[in-house]
Amino acid sequence: MEEVKLRPLALARYAKEHLEAYTALKEAKKGHLELCNIKYFLLCRSLELSLKSELLRRGLATAGELKTKFRHDLVTLRDTAINIPTVTFNSEENAIIDALNPYYKDKEFEYPVVGFKTFPVLDDVEQLCSRLIWF
Secondary structure, X not given: OOOOOOOHHHHHHHHHHHHHHHHHHHHHOOOOOOOXXXXXXXXXXXXXXXXXXXXXHOOOOOHHHHHHHHOOOHHXXXXXXXXXXXXXXXXXXXXXXXXXXXXXXXOOOOOOOOOOOOOOOHHHHHXXXXXXXXX
C-alpha cells in the first residue's frame, strides 16, 4: 500500500479552518440554546489536526502512523506530543483532553448516543485549540 502524503502545514491549515468554523457557528448561534455536539466536534477535530500536524512536522510520526496508531485518540496524540519541548499542557488542558477523548474517539459528537454526558466549557476548549495553532 502506498504511503499517504500528508504535509504538516496542510494539517495545521485544516485545524485552523475547523477552529474558524466553530467561531463562525458560535457567532451565528449567539443567544440560542441548543445542543452543542457539532461545536465540540469542530473543536476536537481542530485539536486532533493540530497535534497530528506537530507530530508530523517534528518527525515523531509518519502519515501512516497518524492513520493507524493515533487515529482519533486525543490522549495518545497529546501523550506523544509532550515529547516536543514547545508543546506543553497544564492540568486544566489535560483535564479537557481527558474529558473529551472518550466521546470524540467513539464518534459521539458525530452520531447521537443517548445518555448523560459531561463536557468541558466550550470557551476553554476553544482557548486550547487556539493556542495549538502554530502558523
